[in-house]
Amino acid sequence: MAMAQQRDSAGQGEAPAAFDPSRQYDVMVAGGGNAALCAAISARRTGASVIVVESASEFFRGGNTRHTRNMRCAHDAATDTLTGPYYEDEFWEDMLRVTGGQTDEHLCKMMIHESKDMLNWIVEQGVRFQAPIGGTLSLGRTNSFFLGGGRAMLNALYKTAKKLGIEIVYEAEVVGMDVEDGFFKSATVKHKGHDYVVRARALVAACGGFESNFEWLERGWGPAARNFLIRGTANNKGTVLDMLIKSGVQQIGDPTQCHAVAIDARAPKYDGGIITRLDCVVFGIVVNKLAQRFYDEGEDVWPKRYAIWGRLVAGQPDQIAYIVFDASSLKLFMPSLFPPIQSDTIEGLAQKLELEPAALAKTVADFNAAVRPGTFDPTVLDDCRTEGLTPAKTHWARKIEKGPFYAYPVRPGITFTYLGTKVNEESRMLMADGRPSANMFAAGEIMAGNVLGRGYAAGVGMTIGSVFGRIAGREAAKNARN
């Protein structure tokens, strides 16, 4: 085993004390988000020495957690921050529904049960929730909202971790791992141009999926993936996930699939977060770059419709589409970062969007001609629909006729990937042959596929991170002492 510090000639900086080659930690946590910090804190509170290696800089620490806002936990009664009970049974039904049954029932029910105490435990770690108020997407009963959002939550966890004496190194990317027959010995960590070997008695992998790795996305999606936008961190390259699978850990979840929503095409490639989302599909029509409609915009209510449009747009030429609506809808949805593109005529709008004006005018005219009268109500599946149009718009169909006309360009925005490492109820990784790993644990997005094989329910990512993080840390600490 390589114990000596390895240095390359390029870098200059001082070696952080945390990388002292004579040290062997009880637990090494790879990653720096909610799952990683819950694991680190839980391991430390169980008495272990802990090092956290986070590939991001201090500001960008925490992966996708910094873009989250809430956590879904079961509870039997209303609290200061939740408007009503959310029993374990209902949570389980919701998980069954969103995953279409692609979930490990045993693990998922355990997570739901453990989520109840998470509302207390996470608060003990310094995290604060806000009272349910406006703008919280009608989730006030089921989901607890972090006061100040995900970055505030992270700040609290990091503060606690520091106070507990957990070593944290930023800009520290795991680039190599020494794993023998399911037994973790050490990891090679790149930090400011140097490679360091970090030894630990147990590993917790909590470093996300592979959604920011375009080469990997291309394996599943072909060249279309190049046009995807990544809603969160640029650091989820799946390096550790790949190493674990190659060293014999059993994989779970569809290796190509990702959670994709339609977001504003003008968003940055990474880290655009919540403010680039658009929830106005239902108020107009969606056309591709040929100015043709391609799917029923009125199929379903949020959040189901939210999650299918990323995939739909990914299937269109150049992975771009345009939501077109008129003045009557402008104020019916949450404002977003970029203003809509605007024109007094449909033809003018088409020109600004670089679409064929005659084609867009015909699409809108055909749509308007097919709209049947009805009573518009955006809160229910109403009776406003088209007749004799393919594809139909089955609800909320209103003529697009009142100028000025508006459009948002949209592209697929990737939230997370489903591929992960198989774990058991100790959050311990299982090897391809079904045996549990001797000392490797996983938490968060890297193992989310165990309970979330597809789909998504708001706040479940954070539940997975916190619950399995807490378990993984505790079990890793126990494991290290045996």
Added chain:
Amino acid sequence: MHATKALTEADRLMTVCNSCRYCEGLCAVFPAMEMRRNFEDGDLNYLANLCHNCGACFVDCQFSPPHEFNVNVPQNFARVRAESYGQYAWPFAMPGVFARNGLAISIVAALSIALFIIGFVAYANPAALYASGDEAGAFYRVMPHNTMAVIFGAAFAFGILGLVGSSLTFWRSTRRPDAPALTFADLLQAMKDAGSLRYLDGAGAGCYTSDEMTDSRRHAHHATFYGFLLCFASTSVATLYHYVLGRQAPYGWTELPVILGVLGGIGIVIGPIGLYVNKLKRKPETIDAESEGMNLAFIAMLFATGVTGLLLLVLRATPAMGILQALHLGVVFALFITMPYGKFVHGFYRYLALVRYAGEKKQLEAGGGVD
């Protein structure tokens, strides 16, 4: 189009924040923002003056610098606030001049007045300057009471008129056509919110310094604000003593004007020190360097008022009294005449913004909306 670069940036920031809303639980600014979809100059000046600059939203924001969205609400709002003081100043707007040079202007004004008084006395009656004794009427050796009352009454009236005019301008320009009617309950609610500095606590975590959250800034501000009120009360009581009871200053140590003045004086000495120390510890990114001159001027002048006032009290029976009194009068005079142009107005605009917010909140809860 917005009147200034800072307002244009404030509009951009509020557009970003309004599509995120993660900070809505932190203070009054974000709920007030959510009641709007577009932001005119008046809206932005209102929101900026509603902001207490605790810094919580900056450390909580996933889009603050170095993120490319560069969201820094506390710093931009500090800029917008400073500009609003100049813009709404009455009778004449003073954009920028005071914000940049507030400290120098105040010190020069205070010293000039002090020197003028000393020079005047030295020319007219040199003996009075160094006379000692604290018999009734001793203060008026340097300047006869009536002269003092006329000069300072005029300076104070100028300050008050300016404050009233500025506050009215602020109130009118931040009012939307559909604003709720002003009620007594709103005035009362705002008084509670301002008096307790409800929104200077990072929603319970305290105010953000460079590495931790603390409540020390709120405490220092309380000492300053309530100290100032006590000094004001002391002067008011003394005025009553003079005109109603016909008793001349200086008063004994156990008399009300002195007790109020001592407590208040201590407040405006330790409060500004606390505020200054806090300033040094604040996250530098959240501070607007351009308006620091004005902010410093304000706490420096309050501090100087307190120190010269307390010294005058302690040394009033000695030959130093004359010079000290001239200094104290100079500082107070400078404080009065710069009131409508500097940081002093922040209390008035903040209060009015809180009144507006109290009304809007009620309107929203009743099912209405601002937009």
